Amino acid sequence: QLQLQESGPGLVKPSETLSLTCTVSGGSISTSYYYWGWIRQPPGKGLEWIGSISYSGRTYYNPSLKSRVTISADTSNNQFSLKLSSVTAADTAVYYCARHRIVGATPRPWFDAWGLGTLVTVSS
Amino acid sequence: QSAMTQPASVSGSPGQSITISCTGTSSDVGGYNYVSWYQQHPGKAPKLMIYDVTNRPSGVSNRFSGSKSGNTASLTISGLQAEDEADYYCCSYTSSSSLFVFGSGTKVTVL
Numbered sequence: 001q002l003q004l005q006e007s008g009p010g011l012v013k014p015s016e017t018l019s020l021t022c023t024v025s026g027g028s029i030s031t032s033y034y035y036w037g038w039i040r041q042p043p044g045k046g047l048e049w050i051g052s053i054s055y056s057g058r059t060y061y062n063p064s065l066k067s068r069v070t071i072s073a074d075t076s077n078n079q080f081s082l083k084l085s086s087v088t089a090a091d092t093a094v095y096y097c098a099r100h101r102i103v104g105a106t107p108r109p110w111f112d113a114w115g116l117g118t119l120v121t122v123s124s
Numbered sequence: 125q126s127a128m129t130q131p132a133s134v135s136g137s138p139g140q141s142i143t144i145s146c147t148g149t150s151s152d153v154g155g156y157n158y159v160s161w162y163q164q165h166p167g168k169a170p171k172l173m174i175y176d177v178t179n180r181p182s183g184v185s186n187r188f189s190g191s192k193s194g195n196t197a198s199l200t201i202s203g204l205q206a207e208d209e210a211d212y213y214c215c216s217y218t219s220s221s222s223l224f225v226f227g228s229g230t231k232v233t234v235l
Contacts, residue, residue: 039170039226046127046229047162047170047213049222060223063125096169109160109215109224112181114169 002027004097004115012091012122018084022097022115029078030055035100035107036080038071040093041117048093052100052107053080060107087122094119125220128153128227130213135233141202146214146227147195154195158217161190161199165210173212174199201232209234 008020022036029036037052051061053071061069065084073080084091099113128148136142146153146161153159157177162170172181174190177197187202197216201208214227 047215047226049215049224049226052223062223063221098169106158106217107223108158108175109217110172110175111160111162111170111215112172112175114171117169 002099002113004099004113006095006097006115006118008118008120010119010121012087012120013124014088014122015086018082018087018091018120018122020082020095020097020118020120022080022082024078024080024099028075029073029080030075033101035060035102036073037098037100037111038082039096039098039111040091041096042090042093045093050082050084050095054102089122092120092122125218125222125225128214128216128225130227130230132228133231133233135235136201136204137235138204138206140204141200142204142232144199144201144212144214144230144232146197146199146216148197148216148218148225149195151220152216152218152225153192153197153214155219156217157192159190159192159197160215161188161197162213162215163208163210164213170213204234206234208232 035052038050070083094117098111101110161174164170
């Protein structure tokens with residue numbers, strides 16, 4: 001059974017870089033059928049897609065965050081990572097990693113496997 | 125890319141049917157049959173309930189169904205049960221500069 005697990009600091013200072021890793025077990029990220037994405041949810045608010053990556057390294061980013069986001073994949077360790085630079089209090093959120101399908105050449109919003117989520121607080 | 129519009133809350137009694145709407149644009153909901161729906165209980169990760177407008181993943185109750193008309197997608201829950209009380213989000217592929225856009229979310233209350 002596929003499992004995803006987020007890891008990283010729970011507290012980040014303003015202006016610094018938030019770094020999270022998602023470790024995938026029970027399946028390989030090196031598949032052409034899926035992309036691997038990050039979604040966040042500020043406390044008490046809705047979901048926001050941050051970005052996604054294929055095992056080959058093709059990335060898509062939310063344009064509202066694109067200038068600050070980098071998503072990378074480490075196929076040897078079956079992990080993918082998120083870096084968000086110049087964080088502010090507005091970046092405080094639960095961050096989820098998740099898997100979604102690609103059919104043909106089109107990524108689909110079928111997020112069918114999720115991590116438990118990790119709360120990242122931006123505060124000095 | 126702004127979030128798609130969902131009603132903030134919907135309620136119903138056990139056994140009733142309710143429908144949650146998700147209004148987007150011709151660049152997302154109206155342009156593609158790539159709409160999914162998620163159920164999220166407090167403190168839990170979202171769960172995929174519907175994909176590609178009408179399809180249910182294996183294991184999801186057939187009390188959940190999806191549809192679309194124009195720029196609006198809908199999720200219907202029939203035979204409402206206490207365990208259906210949760211937040212629900214739609215998500216669509218978009219041809220705008222983004223890739224995916226989520227809806228604003230709807231809190232479902234079982235009376």
